[in-house]
Amino acid sequence: MSIATAYAFPNIAFIKYWGNRDPQLNIPANGSISMNLDGLETRTQVLFDASLRQDEFILNGERQSGEGLQRVRAFLDHVRRMSGMELRARVQSENNYPTGVGVASSAAAFAALSLAASAAAGLDLDKAGLSRLARLGSGSACRSIPDGFVEWKAGSDHETSYAITIAPPDHWELTDCIAVVDTTPKNIGSSLGHRLAESSPLQAARLAGADQRLAACRQAILERDFEALAQVVELDSNLLHSVTMTCSPAIFYWQPATLRIIHAVLDMRARGVRACYTVDAGPNVHVICDRDAQPTVEGELSSLAQVEKIICAHPGSGARLIDR
Ligand code: DP6
Numbered sequence: 001m002s003i004a005t006a007y008a009f010p011n012i013a014f015i016k017y018w019g020n021r022d023p024q025l026n027i028p029a030n031g032s033i034s035m036n037l038d039g040l041e042t043r044t045q046v047l048f049d050a051s052l053r054q055d056e057f058i059l060n061g062e063r064q065s066g067e068g069l070q071r072v073r074a075f076l077d078h079v080r081r082m083s084g085m086e087l088r089a090r091v092q093s094e095n096n097y098p099t100g101v102g103v104a105s106s107a108a109a110f111a112a113l114s115l116a117a118s119a120a121a122g123l124d125l126d127k128a129g130l131s132r133l134a135r136l137g138s139g140s141a142c143r144s145i146p147d148g149f150v151e152w153k154a155g156s157d158h159e160t161s162y163a164i165t166i167a168p169p170d171h172w173e174l175t176d177c178i179a180v181v182d183t184t185p186k187n188i189g190s191s192l193g194h195r196l197a198e199s200s201p202l203q204a205a206r207l208a209g210a211d212q213r214l215a216a217c218r219q220a221i222l223e224r225d226f227e228a229l230a231q232v233v234e235l236d237s238n239l240l241h242s243v244t245m246t247c248s249p250a251i252f253y254w255q256p257a258t259l260r261i262i263h264a265v266l267d268m269r270a271r272g273v274r275a276c277y278t279v280d281a282g283p284n285v286h287v288i289c290d291r292d293a294q295p296t297v298e299g300e301l302s303s304l305a306q307v308e309k310i311i312c313a314h315p316g317s318g319a320r321l322i323d324r
Contacts, residue, residue: 004046005043005045010107013034017152018243036316052089111142132158145318148167148318174288177310196249197244226276237277241253262285275288275296
C-alpha cells in the first residue's frame with residue numbers, strides 16, 4: 001500500500017491553447033502562457049492498494065462513474081506503465097471552489113493527480129517530467145505544475161512539450177476577478193473544441209501569429225507592462241472566439257452578459273483603470289487587473305445585473321506534495 005497527497009491550482013491562460021497537433025498526447029498546435037490562481041485549490045490523495053480490484057475516483061465525497069472515472073483510469077494507466085506499479089488505486093479529490101464558475105477544474109485536477117499518483121507509485125519526476133505527465137490528462141494541466149507565470153512550450157513530441165516558469169508568483173501583483181454569469185455546465189467542452197478548431201478558416205491565421213503574441217506577452221510580463229499585456233491578452237482571447245464561432249459546427253461560448261462585461265472592462269480601461277478581459281471556453285469573463293485596481297473592478301462588476309458572483313485570485317504556486 002502506498003499513498004501520497006498533493007494540491008494544485010487552476011490557471012488562466014493569457015495566450016490560449018486551442019487545437020492539437022497530436023490529440024492523443026495533447027501536443028498543442030501553439031504554445032501558451034498562463035498565471036496560476038492561488039486559493040482555488042484541488043487537493044488529491046492517491047492510494048495504491050492490493051485489496052482494490054478496480055480504480056476508484058471520489059470527487060467532493062461522491063463516487064464517480066462514466067467519463068470522469070474513465071479519464072482518471074486512463075491517466076493512472078500512464079503512471080502504472082511508467083513506474084511498473086501494477087496495483088489499482090483509490091483517488092480522492094476535493095475542490096475548494098464550485099465547478100462551472102469559468103475555471104477549468106481539469107487543469108488543477110490533473111496537476112494534483114500527476115504529483116500524487118507519481119509520488120505514490122514511487123516515481124521521482126522532476127518538474128518537466130510532471131508537466132509532461134499532467135499534459136496527458138488535460139493539456140492545460142501541464143501549466144499548473146510550475147510556479148507563478150508559466151509558458152507551455154508547444155514542442156513537437158512528448159519529450160519536448162512541457163511548461164516552465166517564466167516569472168515567480170510574487171513577480172507581479174495581478175488579480176484575476178472572475179465575473180461569473182452562468183454556472184450551468186457548458187454543452188461543448190474544450191476537448192471537442194480542440195478537435196473542431198481546424199475546421200475554422202481562421203485557425204491558420206490564429207496559429208500564424210501565435211509566436212509573435214507569445215513573445216509580446218512574455219515581454220509584457222517580464223517588464224510588468226500592463227497596457228502591453230492588455231493588448232495581447234484581449235487580442236488572443238478574441239482570436240480564440242473568432243475560431244470557435246467559425247468552426248463547423250460553430251460554437252458560441254459568449255452570452256449577452258459576456259459582451260456586456262467586455263464593454264464595461266473596455267470602458268474602465270478608457271478611464272485609466274488597469275483592467276483587461278479574457279474569456280475561456282464558456283461565458284464567464286476573467287478580468288485581469290492590477291492589484292490596486294481590484295476594488296474598483298470588483299465594485300463596477302458587482303453593479304452589473306448580469307454578474308452572479310465575483311471570485312478573485314492572485315498569482316499562485318505550482319503543484320505541491322502534502323505528504324508521502
Ligand atoms: C480555452 O486543457 O481544458 O481554457 O486537454 O481537453 O482538458 P483538455 O483541454 P483544456 O483546454 C483549455 C482551453 C482553454 C484555453 C487555455 O486554457 O489555454
